[in-house]
Amino acid sequence: MKLFIPNCVAHIKILNFSSFAIKDYAFSSSKSTEHLRQTHAQLIRNGGIEDILTAGKLVADIATSNPSNLSYAQSVVSQLGYRPNVFMWNSMIRGYAHSPTPEAAIFWYRKMLEGGLFPNKYTFPFVLKACAQLLDRNQSLGLGIHGTVIKCGLEDCDPFIQTSLVNYYACCGYVDIARKLFDQCLQKDVTSWNALIKAYVRSNRFMDAIRVFRMMLHWTDIKVDEITVLGVVLACTQLGALDMGKWIHAYIDKNCIRMSISLGTALIDMYAKCGSIEVAKVLFDEMPLKDVRTWSIMIGGLASHGFAKEALTLLEKMQKVGLHPDSVTFTSVLSACSHGGMVDEGLKILDEMREQYNVEPTIEHYGCIVDLLGRSKRLDEALSLIRKIPLKPDVILWGALLVACRAYKNVEMGEMVAKEMLKVDPHHCGAHVFLSNVYASSGRWEEVENFRASMKEKGIRKPPGSSLIELEGDVHEFIAGDCSHSQIDRIHMMLNEIQGLLSLEGHVPRTVDISLDIAEEEKEQALFQHSEKLAVAFGLLNTRKGNMLRIVKNLRVCDDCHSFMKLVSKVYNRVILIRDRSRFHHFSNGACSCGDYW
Incomplete structure (x- = not known):
């Protein structure tokens, strides 16, 4: 369904509260369903339901009291003898946006537009909340609503709408757009900060x-x-x-x-x-x-x-x-x-x-x-x-x-x-x-070459090995074969030192699993560049003797790195803790907690 975007008008009509509404209907946001029904019956008997502001407050109280009351609120709106005002529409949209059926909020928003009423600044936060609940990944709904916000001149002047836009794009996975809108927010409240933090977490950033x-x-x-x-x-x-x-x-x-x-x-x-x-x-x-x-x-x-x-x-x-x-x-x-x-x-x-x-x-x-x-x-x-x-x-x-x-x-x-x-x-x-x-x-x-060609043709790529190690509150990431780290020269020198010491312990690089038709020396060099080895060398360089090294790897630790870590723990008298995608490996004194099966 194509979204109708109405024209915005220059002025907004100011409604006067009737004295009847203020005297005979005590406004409350915490009424029970039974009390709301009693109030509804009383307003029908004494004619108070004919006052649009009083009826609007009743609809709002019913719609926002409990999601189970939304059908009741809908029946009240349908039985009115006059056209509902924007406040009533907003109440229904708000109620459904907080319900298990947020798609109904979109339905009421569209009905509102089709009825010739234009939304105000209180409409958009709840419509956008409903879109976020629905994870509107193709953005068809959200972009249309965002366009209406811009057309009504509300994008840059209302902090609640700005926060709602940040939350919408964040929830739907468009974190870079969310960040751009966040940076433009006039007033950043805790909700907008939380939305951005959650968006980065959901996006694995x-x-x-x-x-x-x-x-x-x-x-x-x-x-x-x-x-x-x-x-x-x-x-x-x-x-x-x-x-x-x-x-x-x-x-x-x-x-x-x-x-x-x-x-x-x-x-x-x-x-x-x-x-x-x-x-x-x-x-x-x-x-x-x-x-x-x-x-x-x-x-x-x-x-x-x-x-x-x-x-x-x-x-x-x-x-x-x-x-x-x-x-x-x-x-x-x-x-x-x-x-x-x-x-x-x-x-x-x-x-x-x-x-x-x-x-x-x-x-x-x-x-x-x-x-x-x-x-x-x-x-x-x-x-x-x-x-x-x-x-x-x-x-x-x-x-x-x-x-x-x-x-x-x-x-x-x-x-x-x-x-x-x-x-x-x-x-x-x-x-x-x-x-x-x-x-x-x-x-x-x-x-092997046929398989590699087939993988390339199908766009299949083995994810590169990545290892994380924390140092003084900052997390350093090492990618297999990457030389971009500021300490990479020292890390390579450290790895040469480690390799020399491990050779004395009888360590021989396990090159059998490298599926490349290259010289043995080149295979050893490829193993030398595995991400967890770079991370361990960095850790040995930058921590005190005896400190535990904690590493997180995105892939399974290979056989060569596993035997490498066992010997490093023995030669350098360090406990090395590696979390790969299968389990934790506690390397200590030349042995691993996994018993060499992982």
């Missing part, structure tokens, strides 16, 4: 979210609220920025920001995913109120650190306090069993999910079991499970088995699994890379 928060603290005297700090905690979680996360936690305590269940759970998740699992456990134990998500987050944190028995113990405690695990909880529990090699426990829990807890297993749950069987070298059982489950196998299931095939060098099954993955998703990067590596390891370079 976590450093930008933290920069906006710092700017908010430095340039304004606006009081930070729970929503603000929640967004910043989420950003710290993804970046692995423990120091920044600790600072924001202290800020929350110092400024007496309410510690809701959501915020407490986010802090637990932050500490767990930043490698400080002990602090996460303390915070969890101190929380007076916990919901299912809190328990699930803590169980998942223990699982990712390899504390399988503790995770299962926590599941038992959860049930003792009367909370029932949900689908997410069981994903965390089965993941814990997988990382802990607890095959019997995992299979038992899978059986109990449906029978005892009435939770239907999903692809993710079966994926955990396939991973569990694969880790125990029971690849045939894992394949049999995939073939007999009631769900259609997807790349998650096949991918779990592919990891096991790669770990135990089962090339024949791995090749079959990778081909099955490509049937489900012809553009799956991991399957292409695995097959390319298989062919490369056997010297089948022509097939």
